[in-house]
């Protein structure tokens with residue numbers, strides 16, 4: 001069974017990507033930012049997720065104002081970096097996981113969350129910058145496949161924080177009904193407080209940001225009640241990106257272990273926030289996996305036959321495009 005083992009929250013400031021691409025990481029201004037992610041990269045290297053789900057927003061790169069899906073799930077085999085006006089970033093093409101993405105799409109839609117299915121999409125800094133901050137700068141390939149989930153936070157009305165949180169729970173149900181044994185990490189990106197234009201351009205509200213991070217860790221339901229107006233007033237016009245962190249948080253246990261947090265201001269004109277939250281069941285599942293890899297514990301005959309049956313059923317349904325555990329329900333709808 002696939003499972004979500006941890007969540008990562010990270011700002012996706014475009015200037016961080018530019019600093020990386022132009023070799024400025026050792027400059028004092030940027031070193032302050034990048035040094036805050038050194039521990040995170042070590043954590044990620046040890047965690048070695050099989051798949052990452054990255055909740056991000058497109059900044060008019062893949063979707064123009066002519067078409068703005070509220071929630072768009074990337075089901076393609078690959079997602080090239082977008083040209084954001086100065087050429088695509090020099091980062092590897094993001095490889096997808098079409099089988100798990102199709103499973104999530106179908107499970108979540110049948111769970112009454114109406115996702116847009118995207119079979120071709122370029123991804124901008126909203127996705128690639130957090131990837132760099134957690135996975136470093138690989139030359140040829142990212143270390144794991146990625147399922148992008150784009151959320152509209154650029155044109156009113158964006159989804160509510162509560163809707164995002166509940167979508168996270170639906171994504172978790174989807175992941176946990178996927179028969180393959182995969183460890184999944186989910187990212188929430190964007191924010192923290194910032195406003196790019198207008199009379200309040202440059203707004204940063206550290207007190208509000210830190211309170212958001214505290215509640216994200218300990219009392220996320222409190223955050224689901226924040227209205228759009230409060231994000232705008234307290235965190236600036238672009239602070240609404242923070243609702244995407246609630247998709248990530250909804251996919252985790254109610255009680256989580258906060259293993260790392262970093263906050264600094266400013267980067268460009270934005271507050272940079274970062275948090276790593278682990279599900280508490282993670283330790284057991286990780287040790288079980290390590291034991292299996294070491295050959296200390298192998299599935300018995302009955303277990304092997306169950307796994308073979310699940311693989312067979314999964315391959316049949318992958319060919320048909322339907323998730324295994326939804327078979328009866330889907331058939332009844334068809």
Ligand SMILES: [Fe+2]
Pocket residue numbers: 012057059126190191241
């Ligand atoms: Fe953004």
